[in-house]
Amino acid sequence: MLEKIGKSLMNIKLLRKIFNWGRAWSLWSVHLETGCCGPEDMARACARFDTERFGTLPFPTLRECDLIFVTGFVTKKMAKRLKLAYEQMPEPKYVIAIGHCSISGGLWWDSYSVVQGVDEILPVDVYVPGCPPRPEAWIQGIRMLQEKIAKEGLKK
């Protein structure tokens, strides 16, 4: 019953907009580093680039996060953990693939232990190319995801 009321409320355009606005500006990211874009993750979260301006705060607890940055290559051993982490997160959840390695395998295109593109295991929302991408590119990725969330349809 409550779910039905909730769904019908979400169909009201204004309410939906407010909801999307709230989601877009509080994207807390999981602290799970998979590859070597890790230091740029730190750089973008810290003093100079400070993505907390856009509401993206690295947070240790999975259960309160909405966003995964797949930082760089994903090995087959890490892929299981990454999927586990993704499944533990509450809905709605978003994925940003950072770097060439997580987009298509990149430099490790012929490696026996690297997953060729993280979209084989997770649904990716935004791709940010680079090896590693500059923090400005990360910020652009976050902004693109925010725009995507703001347009999110009435169905979900």
Added chain:
Amino acid sequence: MSIMKLSMGPQHPITGHFRFILDVDGDLVLKLEPDIGYTHRGIEKLAEKRTYLQNLPLIERVNSYCDSVGTMLGYLEAIEELMGLEVPERAKYLRVIAAELNRIASHLYAACLFSVATGLETMLMWPINDRELILDLLEKLTGQRITYTYPTIGGVRFDMSEGFKEEALKRLDYLEKRTEDYYKMLLWNHTFQIRAKNVGILKPSDAIRLGIVGPNLRASGVKADVRKDEPYEVYDRFDFSIPTGKNGDSYDRLEVRFKEVEQSINILRQAIKDIPKGPIKKWAPPIVPKGEVYTRVEAARGEFGYYIVADGTMKPYRLKMSPPSFRNLIALPYLCRNVPLADVPVIYISLDLIPMDVDR
């Protein structure tokens, strides 16, 4: 009480790409077993498929985290020794400048991770902000922020840009002043000292027996630095000292890193002053003559060894690396015996391990 198995990581703010399997009795850690291999890419195997020049970006990403120049130098030293190639003087100086800047950036990164492990959030922001200044300099020199592929076979890829010297000296002056602030804010801070002093003591005899390298070895009081023992590039021309610690605890390991930053600033000033004019690159043939070679360099985390077997073609027959983090990893299970659970992150971070370096 019964012994419980506890799994920590890889989704954990401190552990990075590792998983630790801990045997805990209440709050006491009896045994720690690191589970490595989360970032294994098979670089040594991939290197056999590619030419010597194509291997450069591959090798760099062994430790692209912070210290890519230091990592690459060993590989280049090995190839140049096989070829019998003499690198131009200016290129050697430029390599030293890039490597030392990288060492400073790496040690500052270690400092900010350490302060996260001890819960000092301000000191997370300060070193990483100063690291940005160093990265700006490196960007001016090489055109990239953290993965440069700057040194290449026979020299370096770019020359110093105009105004680099003045900018570098200005920023080094600032950083030297800033290290005093770090001492006041972090190292002499009572809260920090409680967390880091007398935690994870590594005796000199144990450090040598376990084969620990780099700042971790020097923190135990052993004076060993490849830059002094077996000078490569032009390190024998600079006047600098090797800082050592007294007790070999986590505190000393961080203090040694800060002292090394001071020495790196010292080296950089001399290198920028003395740099000669001339060409920056020498043409190198794509084929490396038959032979085997082992070289070692001092990367930011310690001694980095390369063993190359060349069979007279464009590709290496075998490339074996001995990275510093892999050697230092063995200290972690050794030190994490009968310690409180809260000390495990401090010991882990103080060793400054890089999972990518361990797994390759």
